Amino acid sequence: MNQTSNGYGLSRIRRGLWALTGVAAVALGAAFLWQAQTPADLPAPRVTGEAAITNAYTLTDHTGRSVTADSFDGQWQLVFFGFTHCPDICPTTLAYMAQVMDALGPKSAQVTPIFVTVDPARDTRDVMAAYVEAFHPRMVGLTGTEAQIAEAAGNFRVWYERAEDTTAPNGYTMAHSGHIYVMAPDGGFVDVWLEGDAPAETFANNLSNLIQTTGSSS
Amino acid sequence: MKPIALAVFCAALPTLAAADVSVTDPWARASILASRPGAAYLTLESDIADRLTALETPAAGHVMLHDTVTDTNGVSRMNHIEALDLTPGTPVTFAPGGMHLMLMDLTGKLEEGSTFPLTLTFENAGEITVEVPVLSVTATGPGNAE
Numbered sequence: 001m002n003q004t005s006n007g008y009g010l011s012r013i014r015r016g017l018w019a020l021t022g023v024a025a026v027a028l029g030a031a032f033l034w035q036a037q038t039p040a041d042l043p044a045p046r047v048t049g050e051a052a053i054t055n056a057y058t059l060t061d062h063t064g065r066s067v068t069a070d071s072f073d074g075q076w077q078l079v080f081f082g083f084t085h086c087p088d089i090c091p092t093t094l095a096y097m098a099q100v101m102d103a104l105g106p107k108s109a110q111v112t113p114i115f116v117t118v119d120p121a122r123d124t125r126d127v128m129a130a131y132v133e134a135f136h137p138r139m140v141g142l143t144g145t146e147a148q149i150a151e152a153a154g155n156f157r158v159w160y161e162r163a164e165d166t167t168a169p170n171g172y173t174m175a176h177s178g179h180i181y182v183m184a185p186d187g188g189f190v191d192v193w194l195e196g197d198a199p200a201e202t203f204a205n206n207l208s209n210l211i212q213t214t215g216s217s218s
Numbered sequence: 219m220k221p222i223a224l225a226v227f228c229a230a231l232p233t234l235a236a237a238d239v240s241v242t243d244p245w246a247r248a249s250i251l252a253s254r255p256g257a258a259y260l261t262l263e264s265d266i267a268d269r270l271t272a273l274e275t276p277a278a279g280h281v282m283l284h285d286t287v288t289d290t291n292g293v294s295r296m297n298h299i300e301a302l303d304l305t306p307g308t309p310v311t312f313a314p315g316g317m318h319l320m321l322m323d324l325t326g327k328l329e330e331g332s333t334f335p336l337t338l339t340f341e342n343a344g345e346i347t348v349e350v351p352v353l354s355v356t357a358t359g360p361g362n363a364e
Contacts (some may be wrong), residue, residue: 026355086249087257088286089294091247092314127251134250134355159293167282167298169255169322172311175295179238194292196315 053181053189055079057102057152059116062141069187072140076111076211077183079159083119083174084131091135093178093195096203098136101206105210108138109187116142118176120149130167156181182207184214239264239304239343243360244350246321248313248330256321256328258314258336258350259360264304269341271301275350279323286315296320304340314358328352344360 055069055077065071078097082090090160104111117123120143123131128141144152144204153160160176182191190210193203220281239262256278273281283299297318304310312318313354320330320337328334330352337347353360 084254086296087255088284088296088318090287091257091355095247095314095358099358131250138244159291163295165298173296175293177292178294179292185351194288216327 003107009118022051053157053192054155055181055183055187055189057116057142057148059142059144059148060125062125062132064125064145067140067142068199069183072112072114072183073187074185076207077181077187078111078113079116079156079181079183080114080179081116081118081153081156081160081176082178083117083176084123085173086118089195091169093133093180094139096195096200097140097180099200100204100207101136101138103201104208104212107208110211111138111207113139114142116137116149116152118149118153118158119174120144120146122170159201182210184210222265236242239268239276239338239340239346241279241338241346241348244336244348245357245360246328246334246350246352247357248352248355249324249328252324252327254324254350257314257323258321259314259317260319260348261309261311262302262304262338264306264340266306266342268304268343269301270338271341272305272341273319273336273363274338275321275336277325277328278321278338280323281336282320283317284320286319288315310336330354 016193054130058068059065061067067108078100080093080097082093084090094113094115097115101111101113102109103155113136115128115135122141125141125143128143132139132141143151152158158177158179160174163173163175164171165173178194180195181189182193184190191206197203242261244258244260246256249256258281270283273283275281278362283302284298285297286294287297288294302310310317329338332352333349334352335347336350337345
């Protein structure tokens with residue numbers, strides 16, 4: 001109250017506090033009003049896993065080149081996570097991806113099938129090279145450190161786990177999600193498929209239509 | 219005694235013939251690396267209840283029965299099956315993405331175009347040996363070798 005310099009300072013603080021209180025009151029009022037106007041029975045916002053899928057990684061390809069997701073910019077990408085000790089679902093899915101590539105005909109030049117290992121300890125660059133080359137000449141194999149693979153899988157929302165199994169080679173096998181992710185030339189997530197969802201021709205037709213309508217480059 | 223033994227044997231013949239397991243459409247996918255397990259597929263059908271108890275091939279150190287189970291989240295796991303029960307009239311088809319024979323410790327790469335013998339042992343039907351053709355790495359079934 002005293003008009004000392006100190007008092008002036010206090011009143012300035014007081015004014016500031018009142019202003020803040022005012023702002024808070026308005027905000028609270030607005031929030032209350034907004035809540036009051038929002039019907040309570042509106043469905044809660046649905047968060048799907050697909051929306052959160054991010055095409056981001058730093059890995060090593062089967063030729064030894066360090067790559068990121070940006071390395072495949074301008075290309076449609078079919079991304080699958082698996083491992084080479086998997087005798088059934090992985091080669092079956094990779095074979096399916098190869099059939100899709102063949103069914104695409106000339107359009108396959110705009111598509112890169114990518115196989116990312118979830119078992120980098122055993123799936124070295126050489127192993128990945130032998131593997132992808134056997135399936136399709138355009139297929140890319142990616143491996144890396146455990147941390148790099150974990151990061152890539154995390155970004156794709158791919159779940160995998162080492163399962164101890166005394167009957168398996170080296171005493172373990174991997175459980176993993178077997179989806180094929182379709183990524184656009186700008187790296188954005190488009191779709192997810194499971195081998196067995198549809199014949200390779202159907203997948204290829206869908207992809208072919210996407211390429212036709214969207215174009216190959218952004 | 220001899221005619222009686224013969225009569226018993228003849229009477230048993232139809233039963234022996236009935237206790238029959240058919241093994242059809244065997245095939246294996248060519249392997250890329252001998253150090254990785256291979257997979258073989260086939261169809262089994264039995265006239266009587268029977269049980270597949272053992273599998274053997276010179277192409278692999280040992281053969282295991284596996285079932286790939288994919289849950290609603292698309293996560294695939296392999297289940298080991300100790301012995302497979304056969305119900306008369308219900309064929310069991312091994313196919314990619316489902317049941318398969320996992321060929322462990324391959325003695326060599328499974329080369330496309332080659333074949334290897336596979337011996338299946340059943341509780342009732344005994345041993346049955348089939349020749350398994352090796353199809354391409356991109357084969358998805360016995361009929362379409364790509």
